[in-house]
Amino acid sequence: MTAASLLERLNDLSPVGSLPRALEELYDGGLAIPSPCLYVNFVTSVDGVVAVEERRNSGSVISGHNRADRFLMGLLRAFADAVLVGAGTVRAEGRGARWTPDFVYPDAAAGFMELRARLNLPAQPRLAILTAGGELDATQPALQEGPIVLAPSGTAATLRRELPSGCEVVAPGGEERVDLRLALDALRQRGYRRILCEGGPNTFGELLRQRLVDELFLTVSPVLAGRDQGGDRLGLVQGAHFPAGRFPSMELRGVRRSGSHLFLRYRLDHASAR
Numbered sequence: 001m002t003a004a005s006l007l008e009r010l011n012d013l014s015p016v017g018s019l020p021r022a023l024e025e026l027y028d029g030g031l032a033i034p035s036p037c038l039y040v041n042f043v044t045s046v047d048g049v050v051a052v053e054e055r056r057n058s059g060s061v062i063s064g065h066n067r068a069d070r071f072l073m074g075l076l077r078a079f080a081d082a083v084l085v086g087a088g089t090v091r092a093e094g095r096g097a098r099w100t101p102d103f104v105y106p107d108a109a110a111g112f113m114e115l116r117a118r119l120n121l122p123a124q125p126r127l128a129i130l131t132a133g134g135e136l137d138a139t140q141p142a143l144q145e146g147p148i149v150l151a152p153s154g155t156a157a158t159l160r161r162e163l164p165s166g167c168e169v170v171a172p173g174g175e176e177r178v179d180l181r182l183a184l185d186a187l188r189q190r191g192y193r194r195i196l197c198e199g200g201p202n203t204f205g206e207l208l209r210q211r212l213v214d215e216l217f218l219t220v221s222p223v224l225a226g227r228d229q230g231g232d233r234l235g236l237v238q239g240a241h242f243p244a245g246r247f248p249s250m251e252l253r254g255v256r257r258s259g260s261h262l263f264l265r266y267r268l269d270h271a272s273a274r
């Protein structure tokens with residue numbers, strides 16, 4: 001760790017790749033993401049809350065706008081061929097949101113660009129949005145940048161008429177919902193092998209149910225958010241309920257800290273068995 005480091009490495013069992021110097025200093029060490037890989041990134045309160053209000057940028061609220069968390073988001077995006085998000089998150093993040101490394105941590109933009117060049121990646125990852133109902137704001141800047149939109153066939157037909165022509169609307173199976181396994185196949189067929197999923201919790205739950213997740217990067221913010229009886233706040237995993245004794249289990253591969261924020265890297269056991 002140097003004076004410039006944002007994170008302090010406590011333990012790292014994953015294969016470590018070298019990063020551009022400025023990034024390696026900020027991250028306190030190297031990082032590698034395997035290919036292919038579906039890796040997920042979330043920030044949670046200590047009591048497991050990831051969304052405090054519908055349609056609000058919950059991640060920043062929960063992390064307390066933590067710089068190290070924003071840097072890590074940027075770094076993980078910088079490795080990605082594609083960033084996959086559910087439409088609930090797109091709506092919550094608001095009109096101006098972009099899913100690029102420099103948008104979330106502009107101070108390291110040069111390092112992110114250098115990393116992508118080393119990995120032979122284009123300047124920015126491709127955004128991929130999952131939707132069943134198709135409620136997307138066609139005028140939103142991120143929609144002008146040619147994302148892939150994954151939707152069931154009926155919704156896809158409507159979206160092809162309504163969204164900007166640069167959007168690629170794909171219907172990977174399913175009448176009501178997208179078949180997530182086919183959706184990932186569709187992304188991989190387009191050459192997107194390192195796929196970063198930034199949630200939200202319903203999308204994560206569905207990916208977990210289908211055992212499609214390889215790794216989880218989890219920032220634990222030192223706050224306790226609490227929940228009402230009605231459960232208006234969302235937990236890390238929504239829409240999936242695993243029987244006792246058959247919980248998806250994980251191996252802890254890395255631990256970093258920044259003050260009282262913890263940065264954990266897990267590998268899903270079912271991924272290691274694949």
Ligand SMILES: NC(=O)c1ccc[n+]([C@@H]2O[C@H](COP(=O)([O-])OP(=O)(O)OC[C@H]3O[C@@H](n4cnc5c(N)ncnc54)[C@H](OP(=O)(O)O)[C@@H]3O)[C@@H](O)[C@H]2O)c1
Nearest residue numbers: 042043058086087088089092131132133178199200202203
């Ligand atoms: N703390 C964090 O790190 C973090 C990260 C991400 C999000 N969040 C927060 O989480 C909240 C949103 O939660 P959420 O669970 O509603 O978000 P979400 O998972 O992003 O969105 C759920 C929506 O994604 C679409 N979707 C997911 N799976 C699909 C499938 N198989 N087929 C078709 N469409 C599918 C559907 O969109 P349609 O509704 O359009 O049909 C579904 O309603 C926001 O407050 C956001 O800020 C927090």
